[in-house]
Amino acid sequence: MAANRDPILAVEDIHTAYGLSRVLFGVSLRVAPGECVCLLGRNGVGKTTTMRSIMGLTPPSSGRVVWKGRDIRRAAPFRAAALGIGFVPEDRRIFADLTVWENLDVAARRARPDGFTTERVFDLFPALRQLRDRAGGFLSGGEQQMLTIARTLMGNPKLLLLDEPSEGLAPLVVDHLQEQIARLRSDGLTILLAEQNVDFSLNLADRVYVLEKGHIRYEGSAREFRENASIRQQYLAL
Numbered sequence: 001m002a003a004n005r006d007p008i009l010a011v012e013d014i015h016t017a018y019g020l021s022r023v024l025f026g027v028s029l030r031v032a033p034g035e036c037v038c039l040l041g042r043n044g045v046g047k048t049t050t051m052r053s054i055m056g057l058t059p060p061s062s063g064r065v066v067w068k069g070r071d072i073r074r075a076a077p078f079r080a081a082a083l084g085i086g087f088v089p090e091d092r093r094i095f096a097d098l099t100v101w102e103n104l105d106v107a108a109r110r111a112r113p114d115g116f117t118t119e120r121v122f123d124l125f126p127a128l129r130q131l132r133d134r135a136g137g138f139l140s141g142g143e144q145q146m147l148t149i150a151r152t153l154m155g156n157p158k159l160l161l162l163d164e165p166s167e168g169l170a171p172l173v174v175d176h177l178q179e180q181i182a183r184l185r186s187d188g189l190t191i192l193l194a195e196q197n198v199d200f201s202l203n204l205a206d207r208v209y210v211l212e213k214g215h216i217r218y219e220g221s222a223r224e225f226r227e228n229a230s231i232r233q234q235y236l237a238l
């Protein structure tokens with residue numbers, strides 16, 4: 001299966017701390033091209049820190065972050081972005097005073113033949129086309145989440161890191177978001193998703209990792225995970 005293919009991203013035994021506060025203790029995970037991999041775990045276990053470690057926002061003190069065969073553990077965040085890693089942070093930092101279109105336009109990189117344009121992004125998120133002239137600050141939570149993802153796509157990422165996209169959204173909005181992310185997947189984008197929402201994750205993911213207190217406790221296909229009630233109870237308390 002996909003996990004055995006050459007990974008586009010391999011996180012190998014990383015340890016990450018904020019000052020003296022150690023958070024990740026030897027986290028390893030792999031993402032193959034075209035895969036959707038989910039990092040599941042309860043609040044505070046280190047999901048965001050794992051993503052920040054990959055992006056170089058909080059560089060790991062040891063281990064390796066291997067992108068297409070090269071260790072980028074010490075690379076600056078803008079380098080990771082330029083290499084093709086797009087990070088959608090959980091706090092949806094859009095520009096409240098800019099319109100939807102302007103939010104996308106400021107994020108555009110130099111045009112590439114295979115790259116994203118505002119038109120292509122509007123094709124993927126038709127709701128945003130309707131809202132193109134509305135200020136970011138006047139969007140609903142779900143619309144802001146779509147805009148945050150869309151804006152990251154404007155940087156032409158090969159891998160999308162999605163940090164708890166479903167958080168704080170109403171169930172119907174979560175369903176819609178799930179469809180949108182599924183479309184990105186079928187469009188060929190590789191995705192690493194951090195989530196607490198198990199149903200949302202399992203509907204999208206090929207493979208799952210469960211993180212607990214900075215350790216990976218489980219790794220398996222989404223199907224195996226669905227059937228493993230004891231893991232869910234033990235680490236996710238479901």
Ligand SMILES: Nc1ncnc2c1ncn2[C@@H]1O[C@H](COP(=O)(O)OP(=O)(O)O)[C@@H](O)[C@H]1O
Pocket residue numbers: 018021023041042043044045046047048049050
């Ligand atoms: N900037 C920070 N400074 C110090 N501790 C932090 C910081 N960010 C997160 N932490 C701590 O690191 C741990 C993991 O946090 P985080 O990676 O955000 O978990 P998750 O995303 O799974 O909720 C938590 O104990 C949290 O309090």
Ligand SMILES: [Mg+2]
Pocket residue numbers: 047048049090163164
């Ligand atoms: Mg988090």
